[in-house]
Amino acid sequence: MKALKLIGCLAAAGVAAASVLAISGVSAQQRVVKVAYVGPLTGPNTAMGIGTRNSMELAFREVNAKNILPFKVELVSETDDSKPSTGVAAIQKLCNDPDVVATSAHWNSPVALATIPYFKGCNLLNLVSGASVDALTEGGVEEMGRVSTPFGYLLPHLAESLVKRMNIKTIAIIKSRDAFGEAGTKGFIPEFEKRGGKVIAIEDYNVGDRDYTAILTKVRQLKPDAVYLSGLTTEAALVVRQMRQLGMKMPFVGHAGWQTSTFVEAAGEAGQGAIVVTSLPFLSQLPDGEGFAKRYAAAGFREPPEAYGPFGYAAGQVIIELLKRHGPDRKAIVAGLRKLQDVETIFGKGRFDERGELQPKYVDMAVLKGKEWVQLPK
Amino acid sequence: MLEIENFSARYGQVSALQQVALRVEAGEAVCLLGSNGAGKSTLIRSVMGIGPDIGGQLRFENKDLLALRVEDRIRNGIAVVFEGRGILQSMTVHENLLMGGFCRGKQEVEHAVEEAMSTFPILKSRQNQLAGTLSGGEQQMLAIARALIARPKLIMLDEPSMGLAPIVVETVFEAIAEINKRGVAILLVEQNMHMALSVSNRFYVLNCGSIVLEGKVGDGVFVSGDGRALSEEELESAYMGEKS
């Protein structure tokens, strides 16, 4: 016990000494403040991570060039490898670096869920720019905020668009028999029925199933106006292929769960015309979208910004605004987030609600044309 | 013809045969007696090449058997009839016979199968029936007929009387005697001492993995290796492993 206390004292003294050194050793003028991006910079989702990080970096380069802050903002980045364990290690490391004052972390929801207690533990802001489970900002943790669009905003928009824009009255739902498929159904049905739509079939499948002809044969008899798939890419591709093979020509709709480039490849010809509700911004629809695209291209990054780039850029913009108002102080930054009621981002004028979510949320409908997901014509 | 010397066999740590010496001359009928677990089947399986770990000398017509694969041992003239009617139950009688000639050419086999079926007419009439549906005696006849297809010089039979009615046993032994008469050497493993000795020229008694007695059979008299006449009781007690 005694030994433990001693170690604790020594550690505290060490940290104190280090921060004194850090502050006194550097003159105020050259002072550098670190902001961190943590995401999949390795592993299967690397492209997404790098695009987001570059976009955030662009925001900091721009503010540094303008010299409007009394210090320079430096982006540091860590990979979470899309794995909770790696993510936790990365956040622990950042927590222990006193120069790091704010973070935008994680593209994968399981990773983001795993690190919440660590952000809370060291009063570090995590302004999420990717992960999309609603729960991230529902736990009342002050350190959590988000600029990207969580799942919960998509389904009402999907129901609205189906009924009002596409005139779809009856729908058959095919969903994966897990929490994800369930979430996409539970959130959708009341919204759809509220608007006068009718769900005429709900069919479950197990992830990994390859044959859907039995379900589809059944659904075909019912002649729904559309088939809604709540699941992930592989199954969506198989279902739409088998639908078209059975001569079922009704719209195939869904959500961001399978709005991927892999779906484009995997579904092939059958995927053409598939419609999803999306939270991935179409740059042409953003107030500063075109400008962002130009500046990103000019900045000389080797990789494209990818779908989440605008969110990374917006996270950078919000953090700069917080630094401007509260200085490089973790606690003040966390406390300041929900007070931001007039922040300018790539999405236009925005404000943060009590959950820590940037409002209004970006949400849109996309349709697969050729190899691209394009905006569904209004 | 078959010479076994200083032969031992073990299943992992368990020794099944120790320093066994046994000979079978061409055309001879030799029987190997011994109670349950004495190692009789182990010996036969070892000669065939599908036994456990072995050591010692095993020669057939002056060839080292240990260097030969099973199929080469068959080609050299050794065949076996396993205990408990080692037939292929879910194959037909005809297919069983064909399998007897697995190591021989197609035409020879067809000829030999025809011949076997004329020797054992019952097999001919049942040739397309599954072997497992034959009666016990018929199955034993099939196993013996199948062993003959390979044209062996030595047939080893492991307890051919096992589980058969006495009248059937007699038929089986008649067949064995007949085969021996045609010049095929026989190594007969039996617990049915009297039947076995009735068709044999010589005998060995195996007890707990070792040969404890050997001798000749002549006109109902048993003579041990050293020329001493043996009483039936003496033989029986050696066989049963009782030290009297």
Added chain:
Amino acid sequence: MIELVLQHAVNALALSAIYALVAIGISLFFGVMGIVNLAHGDIATIGVFVSLAAFQFLLGAGAVDITAVGFAVALGNIGALLLGIVGAAAGGLLFYRIAFYPLRNAPPIIGLLCSVGVGFMIRESILNFYPDGRNPQPFPAIIPADLIEIGGVIIQYKHIVVVSVALLAVLALAYCVERTKFGRAMRSVLNNRDVARSLGVSAQRLTVIVFALGSALAGLAGLMNGLYYNLVQSDMGVLLTVKGFTAAVIGGLGNIYGALLGALLVGFIEALTAGFLPAGSAYKDIAVFGVLIVILIVRPYGLIGRPATERV
């Protein structure tokens, strides 16, 4: 109603055909070698990806339109498919040599565990080393998407191709098993290993041949699966193993006709549960395993199987 039943039957038949090709191999491996090969479906995946690579090469090299009609194209397509079958057989043999052969005298459970490891190796290798192996990949749709409609029942060309290829393969195999010396040797080993050996059948050589043959059939199953669904992925074999294994056990391990019967049962139970129970597709696996359990209780050795002790 009747056409709905018929439609489900058509679908079930195609499923059964694919399962049968896998089940036969699993059943034979168990009968001949006494090991349950839980990597069998993954060996099918090897075949699929070898074939896919060949197709991608054809597409890349000459910019061939593999869906076009023509002699050269047909030749290329058949070549790519054959390459897949050969690939599966070679893959099967390789894993037999490096994984199963060294364990031939070990208790069966070790062989089973080893096969689980082999399955992992295959899946992870494709995942990591095949270009874009993490994502599902489209498999060339070389069977025209046309369909025949008879009284509301849709029969796709795919159905016809898959079922007839499987049927041909099974008939050819049945001929081999019933009428040839190799077939007799194999059945004798299935029947009584010791007796077979005493008659000069080399169990070792037979094992190698059976492994190659079973793997080739698995490869064929994988290719049919690819052609049927037009989408393949590194872990597609897991499902094939599960379904094939279930079919083999239902029919009775060690019996190819049992495997066939089991496959038909599995395919039809799946299609009918998914097709006629409300929200049935989620319960089709439960239904299949329920039937499996009932059959094992009533007939522990499968529908047309025999006790394993007879084989020893």
